Amino acid sequence: MTSPQTHQLHIEPAPLPPPIRGQPGDYEKKDTHHTHDAVVAPASTAYDRDYADPEVRFESESTHRGEFGTKRDLKPRHVSMIAIAGTIGTGLFLGSGSSLVNGGPVGFFLGYGIVGTLVGMMMYCLGEMTVFAPTIGGFIEMGNKYLSPEMGFAMGINYILQTGFAVPTEITAIAVMIGYWDPDASHIPVYIAVFLLLSIGINLVGVKYYGEVEFLFAGIKILMLVALILFGLVADLGGVNGVYTGGRYWREEPFNDSGICLWGIEGIGVLAGEAFNPRKTMRMAVRTVFYRIVGLYLLAVLMIGLNISQHSPDLLSAVSKGGSTAASSPFVVICQQVGVKVLPSVINAVVMTSALSSCNENVYAVSRVLLALARQNSMPKCFLQTSRLGSPYWGVLVSFCFGLLAFLSISSGSDQAFTWLSNLSALSSLIAWITICLCYVRFQRALRLQGIDRRNLLLRSWFQPYMAYICIASFSVILLFNGFTAFIHSFDVSTFFASYITLPVFAICLVGFRVVKKKDQCGVAHLEDIDLSHGPEQALRNTRYDLTATHGLVQPVIKA
Numbered sequence: 001m002t003s004p005q006t007h008q009l010h011i012e013p014a015p016l017p018p019p020i021r022g023q024p025g026d027y028e029k030k031d032t033h034h035t036h037d038a039v040v041a042p043a044s045t046a047y048d049r050d051y052a053d054p055e056v057r058f059e060s061e062s063t064h065r066g067e068f069g070t071k072r073d074l075k076p077r078h079v080s081m082i083a084i085a086g087t088i089g090t091g092l093f094l095g096s097g098s099s100l101v102n103g104g105p106v107g108f109f110l111g112y113g114i115v116g117t118l119v120g121m122m123m124y125c126l127g128e129m130t131v132f133a134p135t136i137g138g139f140i141e142m143g144n145k146y147l148s149p150e151m152g153f154a155m156g157i158n159y160i161l162q163t164g165f166a167v168p169t170e171i172t173a174i175a176v177m178i179g180y181w182d183p184d185a186s187h188i189p190v191y192i193a194v195f196l197l198l199s200i201g202i203n204l205v206g207v208k209y210y211g212e213v214e215f216l217f218a219g220i221k222i223l224m225l226v227a228l229i230l231f232g233l234v235a236d237l238g239g240v241n242g243v244y245t246g247g248r249y250w251r252e253e254p255f256n257d258s259g260i261c262l263w264g265i266e267g268i269g270v271l272a273g274e275a276f277n278p279r280k281t282m283r284m285a286v287r288t289v290f291y292r293i294v295g296l297y298l299l300a301v302l303m304i305g306l307n308i309s310q311h312s313p314d315l316l317s318a319v320s321k322g323g324s325t326a327a328s329s330p331f332v333v334i335c336q337q338v339g340v341k342v343l344p345s346v347i348n349a350v351v352m353t354s355a356l357s358s359c360n361e362n363v364y365a366v367s368r369v370l371l372a373l374a375r376q377n378s379m380p381k382c383f384l385q386t387s388r389l390g391s392p393y394w395g396v397l398v399s400f401c402f403g404l405l406a407f408l409s410i411s412s413g414s415d416q417a418f419t420w421l422s423n424l425s426a427l428s429s430l431i432a433w434i435t436i437c438l439c440y441v442r443f444q445r446a447l448r449l450q451g452i453d454r455r456n457l458l459l460r461s462w463f464q465p466y467m468a469y470i471c472i473a474s475f476s477v478i479l480l481f482n483g484f485t486a487f488i489h490s491f492d493v494s495t496f497f498a499s500y501i502t503l504p505v506f507a508i509c510l511v512g513f514r515v516v517k518k519k520d521q522c523g524v525a526h527l528e529d530i531d532l533s534h535g536p537e538q539a540l541r542n543t544r545y546d547l548t549a550t551h552g553l554v555q556p557v558i559k560a
Contacts, residue, residue, distance in 0.1 A: 066274055067136045068375065071207055071390035074274050076281045078211035082361070083268045083285035084292045085218035088225055091263070092297065093351045096304060097330045098319045105249045105305030112301045115478075116293040119265055122433045122471045124461035125440035126269050127286030131459040132443075133534035134282055136273025137372030139266065139436050144376050145531065146442040147435070148524045149517070154509035155435050156373045161505070162428030163267070163362040163369070167399055168406035170359035171196050175406075177355070180348045189410055196403045199359045203367065203396050206389030207274045210364065217357035224350040225296055228331050231343075232303025240338040247306045263429040265289075266436060267361060270368050274390075279536060283459045304330040307337070359403075366402065367395025378513070427502045430479045437468040437475075444468075446530040456539040479503075 066072045100108045126139060135141045140159065144152025175191035202213050236245045268285055275281040308315055314336050318328035329351070332344045367383075371392045374383035382394045444465050447454060454460055461467060483499025486492045514522050533545040540546055 062277055064276065066390065068371065068384045069386035069390060070136060070274050070371075070392070072274055072276045072278070073206065073208035073390070074211045074271055074281070075276055076284060078215050079268065079271055079275050079281050079285045080288060081215050081218035081222075082211075082271065083288050084296075085221045085357075088221045088296065088354065092225075092300060093331070093347065093354065094329050096301065097315055097328055097333070100304060100308060100330060101310050101315060101319050104310045105308075108305050108310075109298070109301050113298055116297060118471055118474050119433070120289045120293055121461075121467045122437055122475075123265065123286060123289040124459075125464075125468050125471070126266060126436050127282065127289075128457065128459050128461050129440060129443050130269050130272050131279050131283045131286070132457060132536070132539070133532075134272035134275065134278035135372075135534070136368060137375065138270040138272060138368070139432070139439065140369055140372045141376075142439040142443070143435055145525070146439045146446065148522060149376065149378070150510050150513035150522050151435065152376060153373065153378045153513045154506050155432065156369050156378065157509045158428050158431050158502070158506050159369050160366055161502075162432070163264075163365040164399065164402040165405070166264075166362045167196075167199075167359055167366070167403045168409070170355045170362065171199070171403055171406040172409045173355045174352050174359075177348055177352050180345075189407060192406045192410075195356060195359070196400070196406065199356065199363055199403070200396060200400050202360050203363045203399070204387070204389075204391050204393060206387075206391060210360065214357060214360060217353050217360075220350060221354050221357070222296070224347070225300055228347075229296075229299050229303050232300075232307055232331070232334060235334055235338050236303065236306045240340060245307050249307075249309050250305065264358070264361070266429065266432050267365055269436075270365050273368065279458050286459060304334075307334045312337075363396060363399040363403075366399040367392045370395040370398060427479060427482060427499070430475050430482075431502060431506055434472055434475045434479070437471045440468045441465050441472075442527070442530070446527045446532060449527045450530075450532060451543055452532060452535065452539055456536075456541075458536055458539075 064072045096108075099111065103111055129142055129146075130138070137144070140152055140156040142152075143155040171192055174195050175188045178191050179185070179188070202210055231240075234240055236247060238245075268282075271285075272278050272282050308330055312333060314333045315330065318333060329344075329347055331347055335341070335343045370379055370383040373379040374381055383392060385394060386392050444454070454464075483496055486496035486499060533540070535545065
């Protein structure tokens, strides 16, 4: 293993180009192509919220040198494949069976379709901000800049808990899935230790090799899902052993509400700081969001609903066992119905690689979010230290500590504690989605006020800001009513706690930050003070951030 090389860093706000027009305290209007007047904002102390690495502040986008010793070695194919396959995991392969039981085939499909559309809209909000100013902090940096430092801190802690507790969950899932072939429960601790160390090792060898591993795993998942979709279509039409279903369950079974498994899709925003040529790479990745949701997720959900009844004894039996091996997969239930015996083992093997891939992504996310918070002076500076391969090893060590919680699942006495810890991050994605859209609303208002034309952006989402408002309202309703079952019949304390514990944790982070930090380090930024200097050159022309006029620098122009 490469010996770590510590970078001694002294973080200061990056210097910004002076305004082309106006002096501090002056607000001057200038002519633009807009139908409104743009206000040229003065220099402000709000610029102190920009903690970009000054050593790479004006580096070309085609460089491999990232902030604070990281490497921009994620190629476009890496990021695109991670984006496409990022949400294809145990939730779809195994957990979708319970959604079918609860919602029926129609509710199952509509649940994924409606929420999938909302998630796609949210991703375009995130994508527009990410392509405008790709940074190592992702949407954590956006919360700090567009909302407030305390919101950025709370978003960071929320995401660390979400991805951190997902590490032991995925590791445990791998160990249990091996039990499909090896029923000896005494071997589970060994499997947990082996795969935890493997995941940590993948994250320490450098982001270039991390990208190659994830590219391989993503390819396996996508090929398997495409094969299962085709298999489901042939089975529905009676092409497997003559068992014809014909989609009758859509006509015969009732419609109910259904859960969804799209958590973690926002994680690609964290990749921007280590992507090569990040604006072009991230724009291409974000544009695949609707394709993967419609082309993969919804087709898979449709095939499941066409082939399996929500009252299927095989499905009900599998769901009742907790859905931890391939035996609980709806695709395996289809195999049992049509008499195919080989596919379950193949599905189990692919789901194992899927869980390991998800674990790798969560370890990566924890380390990079800790780095992002450290650059904002919200975490110890040790999290800014990187190895010669560009890996923030202290953050990876924290991920390892989260992973050790997987051993709690071994004994029956501590299994409940592990379940509650996992539930702590169950709704963190909803909070992340809401805050991302809030950031976008403020981002768009700042663009308009400071005279930056959205038509010059490299990626521009549609129907804004109304699309962001729709997402905020919809996700808020889902978040608030997620635990309604706790109030049915008799009040269930455990269900209530598991459904809503994330909200007070987020609130404690907000309030705690304001208590610990000085007053001038908190508060919502004024729109005219938000620093937009990290945008693409063609969008910043004739604004106070015009690098061509103030520094004689020319950034490469990327055609939209």
